């Protein structure tokens with residue numbers, strides 16, 4: 001069995017455990033389910049896999065209204081109806097009105113692709129189970145035309161989900177699982193360096209110090225994550241700020257805490273002088 | 279050594295079965311674990327654990343099982359493959375898995391592993407051979423000792439055993455406590471939708487269908503919107519013995535009140551046991567007669583009672599005197615409870631105490647209400663029970 005190993009990219013840093021999970025999924029041709037707090041790089045992972053393996057990425061962002069069927073194909077009946085009354089096209093040719101969804105495209109593609117099913121937990125609870133059948137068989141039939149779409153090359157399937165949601169057991173058992181832990185300080189420093197290669201070491205140390213202390217403040221509804229840290233540093237640099245310390249008036253705090261309520265929680269913690277653990 | 283590890287995982291509640299064993303055999307056969315214990319930890323975790331709640335159990339099993347084991351990577355893999363070859367191993371496989379197994383050809387897998395290890399011995403210093411690929415070996419320069427499992431060789435400097443012993447995933451365990459978010463997630467499964475009310479949504483499918491049948495003459499079809507149809511009655515025990523559990527009940531209450539998918543939620547309080555009345559406030563003010571409650575809430579409401587079901591027996595049992603239902607009628611608690619349980623098609627009792635403590639009055643109440651632990655797992659089971667068709671336990 002041939003497969004290319006994944007080892008991260010220069011833009012995306014991985015742990016050895018994450019690489020093992022990706023490689024298990026690649027070698028065993030099973031979907032990879034990645035869970036973790038927001039901002040821990042779940043979505044980016046799929047892009048990194050695609051770019052490392054030189055494959056095209058098909059992104060399927062799941063919404064609360066997404067149905068499994070939408071991923072296979074949609075039959076644009078409204079367009080057909082419209083055409084039949086006002087249009088000119090050949091309404092008899094139903095194939096013209098069959099549009100492949102992301103899953104359908106990934107099966108129909110000539111070359112192997114990476115299919116990212118992003119934030120699967122957003123959809124209905126039954127959604128993952130509905131997907132199982134097609135993911136297992138890697139083929140489906142378009143009922144309206146009788147055409148069968150068969151994957152020539154099994155797509156690499158990456159599925160992301162937020163840590164807080166439950167997924168059905170049957171679905172979970174099919175997947176290779178990895179939980180991306182929130183990066184520890186060293187890894188975080190390296191991730192920040194990826195995005196800000198020429199960042200001053202002193203500012204890096206100070207921002208990390210403030211960031212991790214802030215995450216320790218009790219009672220926050222949404223703790224700041226990697227993307228907020230990266231954005232915060234970007235704003236600080238643009239404003240020419242060279243040094244920060246965690247305090248009530250810390251510059252651009254709003255880049256880290258997006259909820260009004262959290263800003264109040266922090267203000268209170270800071271004013272009580274109850275310094276969070278370092 | 280190895281198969282017992284899988285059994286140990288099972289003992290600790292990680293549901294590994296033939297499917298996981300098989301995937302693991304395949305992965306090891308492909309050398310995905312790089313012949314190291316650290317690699318084995320990563321691969322086994324990716325394939326045997328399916329939810330973060332089980333990561334801690336996996337870590338404990340691993341630390342316990344592999345501590346001080348300077349064993350042989352080849353033997354490890356061999357043992358698993360052999361187990362799968364044996365009839366005893368095979369008997370636990372499903373038909374599909376058996377077919378899969380036939381496809382991977384175990385003899386060949388083992389042979390390949392031997393070859394790889396032999397090659398690696400030759401190329402020891404270069405260490406750039408990866409089975410089935412032209413890639414480089416993950417820990418390149420070090421090379422992999424052909425027979426030994428290297429402990430603590432991962433690039434980060436910490437070995438799998440140390441990592442496992444840290445138990446970083448402890449907080450995800452599902453059998454300890456519950457935070458509000460976990461409760462919300464569980465309650466989200468408690469839902470039912472129906473189409474009812476005014477016809478104010480365009481039914482596209484039906485419109486097209488009817489229009490087509492009409493020979494293209496447009497026929498608009500409307501339908502009622504999809505609405506939540508689930509009502510929940512929550513009764514919370516605020517008796518003295520519940521004090522240590524007050525925070526869990528508070529979270530249960532706040533999660534339930536935040537849920538947007540209930541058509542209606544009503545919450546009342548009681549002290550130890552229910553007789554005649556329940557109360558709108560936790561301070562047991564503003565009582566409402568249970569009989570009135572049963573008139574307001576038809577049997578399709580889902581009843582959830584949260585309490586430790588601990589009280590003195592006389593609170594539960596009849597005093598012996600004659601009684602009838604009605605306020606202050608002297609009916610014993612157990613009669614009220616049974617009355618509630620019979621009225622509703624679906625009901626569940628959530629108990630914050632561990633199951634070993636369910637004796638005495640709790641034992642009696644358990645016969646009236648299906649009882650579940652007030653933990654993540656227990657709550658999910660309770661919700662499943664409340665959603666089961668037909669109703670009544």
Ligand SMILES: Nc1ncnc2c1ncn2[C@@H]1O[C@H](COP(=O)(O)OP(=O)(O)OP(=O)(O)O)[C@@H](O)[C@H]1O
Pocket residue numbers: 011012013014036037038039040041042043044045160162191194226227230
């Ligand atoms: N390991 C990493 N290496 C490099 N950049 C990273 C890494 N992890 C996260 N980032 C950066 O953090 C940001 C957030 O990543 P991403 O959007 O993939 O997170 P996510 O887990 O999908 O979040 P959400 O749950 O909010 O969708 C991105 O800008 C990404 O580049």
Ligand SMILES: [Mg+2]
Pocket residue numbers: 042043044118160
């Ligand atoms: Mg994302």
